[in-house]
Amino acid sequence: MAKARKFPHTYVIIFYLILFAAVLTWIIPGGRFERTIVEIGGTEREVIADDSFTYTESQPQTWQVFSAFFDGFVDKADIIVFILMIGGAFWIMNHSKAIDVGILSFLGRARRLENNRTIRKLGVDNIIITLIVLLFSVFGATFGMSEETIAFVIIFVPLAISMGYDSITGLYVCYVAASLGFAGALLNPFTIGIAQGLSNLPLFSGIEYRFFCWVVINIVGIAYILRYMHKIKKDPTKSPVYEDDAYWRSRQQDSVEKVEFNTPKSAWISWIFLSGVFTYCAFALTTTKLTVGNSSVIWPVFPVIAVAFIISGYFMLRKSVHFFILNLLTFTILMLIVGVMGYGWYVMEIATLFLALGIFSGISMNYSPNTITKLFLEGVKDIMGAALVVGLAGGIIIILNNGQIIDTLLHNISGAMADMGKIATVGTMYLMQTAINVFIPSGSAKAALTMPIMSQFSDLIGLSRQATVMAFQFGDGFTNMITPTSGVLIGALGVAKIPFNKWVKWVTPLMIILVILGFLLLIPTVTMELNGF
Numbered sequence: 331m332a333k334a335r336k337f338p339h340t341y342v343i344i345f346y347l348i349l350f351a352a353v354l355t356w357i358i359p360g361g362r363f364e365r366t367i368v369e370i371g372g373t374e375r376e377v378i379a380d381d382s383f384t385y386t387e388s389q390p391q392t393w394q395v396f397s398a399f400f401d402g403f404v405d406k407a408d409i410i411v412f413i414l415m416i417g418g419a420f421w422i423m424n425h426s427k428a429i430d431v432g433i434l435s436f437l438g439r440a441r442r443l444e445n446n447r448t449i450r451k452l453g454v455d456n457i458i459i460t461l462i463v464l465l466f467s468v469f470g471a472t473f474g475m476s477e478e479t480i481a482f483v484i485i486f487v488p489l490a491i492s493m494g495y496d497s498i499t500g501l502y503v504c505y506v507a508a509s510l511g512f513a514g515a516l517l518n519p520f521t522i523g524i525a526q527g528l529s530n531l532p533l534f535s536g537i538e539y540r541f542f543c544w545v546v547i548n549i550v551g552i553a554y555i556l557r558y559m560h561k562i563k564k565d566p567t568k569s570p571v572y573e574d575d576a577y578w579r580s581r582q583q584d585s586v587e588k589v590e591f592n593t594p595k596s597a598w599i600s601w602i603f604l605s606g607v608f609t610y611c612a613f614a615l616t617t618t619k620l621t622v623g624n625s626s627v628i629w630p631v632f633p634v635i636a637v638a639f640i641i642s643g644y645f646m647l648r649k650s651v652h653f654f655i656l657n658l659l660t661f662t663i664l665m666l667i668v669g670v671m672g673y674g675w676y677v678m679e680i681a682t683l684f685l686a687l688g689i690f691s692g693i694s695m696n697y698s699p700n701t702i703t704k705l706f707l708e709g710v711k712d713i714m715g716a717a718l719v720v721g722l723a724g725g726i727i728i729i730l731n732n733g734q735i736i737d738t739l740l741h742n743i744s745g746a747m748a749d750m751g752k753i754a755t756v757g758t759m760y761l762m763q764t765a766i767n768v769f770i771p772s773g774s775a776k777a778a779l780t781m782p783i784m785s786q787f788s789d790l791i792g793l794s795r796q797a798t799v800m801a802f803q804f805g806d807g808f809t810n811m812i813t814p815t816s817g818v819l820i821g822a823l824g825v826a827k828i829p830f831n832k833w834v835k836w837v838t839p840l841m842i843i844l845v846i847l848g849f850l851l852l853i854p855t856v857t858m859e860l861n862g863f
Contacts, residue, residue, distance in 0.1 A: 347815075355730075355732075359385055391732060394729060401728040409821060414714070417484075418707065421708055428653075428655035428691065431650075433492045463510075463552055466482075467511035471512070474521065483505060496571055496572065499558070499559055506555075512810065514544030518773075521802070539862070546847070547847065612636040619672060631668050665683055713825060740766065759798060764805040767809045797863060805848075808841060812837055
């Protein structure tokens with residue numbers, strides 16, 4: 331009997347893609363645009379100068395396929411360290427069984443809601459998943475949540491497994507949901523903000539139609555995952571990652587029933603210390619300016635958080651240290667949102683925040699410094715594969731950049747659109763942005779690269795610049811969920827223990843639906859009178 335062919339490991343797939351990128355550098359001639367610095371929303375951005383493309387000497391890549399690994403690790407160092415710190419911190423927290431206690435408590439409360447006839451008819455699980463998806467979609471649409479979702483994968487995958495689903499469901503409700511919001515971007519400063527600024531459009535104009543698109547995209551996305559969940563609930567073995575999820579199921583076998591509910595003195599000490607920290611912040615930062623898109627509001631955020639933490643922490647400690655640790659997690663997430671919206675936090679600050687969560691979780695459990703360190707290193711070891719694959723994937727971009735072929739591709743594709751009609755042109759722009767997203771997953775970098783050309787090209791053929799921005803928006807958002815060059819996707823899959831090949835097979839039908847949906851939503855931008863277009 332013939333032996334079944336085994337699908338290549340994720341690392342092997344990425345190496346093949348690096349080789350393919352190197353081959354392209356031998357086929358496609360080198361070229362580059364001149365860059366200039368402009369200021370967008372108070373931030374300097376490097377953009378392409380008008381009519382500045384020139385062919386350059388080709389830079390075929392050979393031995394660089396090996397050095398690309400090193401360069402990829404350097405280029406993605408912030409994401410790699412972020413993943414390692416998150417993994418170590420959550421391992422400490424997981425060892426306390428606080429998340430298991432929280433999931434069991436949450437599911438118990440959710441099941442009691444089934445006593446309500448209306449809720450029972452709609453399905454408690456359907457309501458829960460829909461609300462979580464909408465929450466993260468709002469985060470993606472407003473302040474561009476992306477890298478931050480990696481931290482939530484560790485929370486939602488165990489929750490999904492406990493609810494009778496799989497790791498794909500857990501990944502979907504945070505990572506894919508944020509990507510849906512990213513594609514339907516309402517006020518995302520990293521995509522819409524930059525693209526409109528470079529196109530000389532009023533910031534966040536045309537929001538009415540983008541809101542309609544966001545609603546439609548989320549309806550489709552939620553319907554897709556609910557249909558999948560129904561299938562998995564009936565037969566968990568139908569999940570393509572059923573065998574892979576044995577890792578998560580085994581972690582739950584150490585039942586919560588064995589947890590000893592108590593509150594060590596060290597937990598009270600942690601509460602007193604952190605209460606002091608929050609109190610200091612309340613006096614030092616009496617108000618915080620929270621910015622969403624082009625709007626901002628000034629609130630006394632830290633005074634409210636300080637009072638809420640002191641009161642909630644006291645009552646949680648009276649129940650058990652496990653609930654206090656869950657309270658720490660809740661306020662960590664609140665601080666993440668405040669930090670991103672109010673102080674421009676990125677992966678360094680967020681990783682530091684979660685590291686503090688892990689350390690104080692260990693202190694609250696009365697773990698010794700050596701035990702906390704040992705647990706942190708175990709978490710780093712467990713998550714190492716996810717961190718390494720991010721660096722490997724970064725090597726693909728390094729090869730393409732060093733081969734100087736990205737600008738050539740952009741120049742040739744834009745020139746090919748000259749004789750098309752409006753619908754065909756906006757559709758081609760959309761496909762082009764989708765293709766470029768494979769090579770340049772960063773929305774802000776892609777906006778700086780493509781919008782100076784696309785916006786002026788749209789003027790020549792009588793196409794609305796707003797329609798061009800929409801083509802960029804959809805092209806940037808959807809393929810983030812499948813491109814192997816996205817460090818965030820590769821990192822999230824690694825944390826969820828989902829093999830890349832199985833994810834691609836599962837998500838491809840959704841990608842096809844979303845890509846077609848994006849094109850259909852672009853048609854009204856060139857055929858109808860829309861506000862802001």
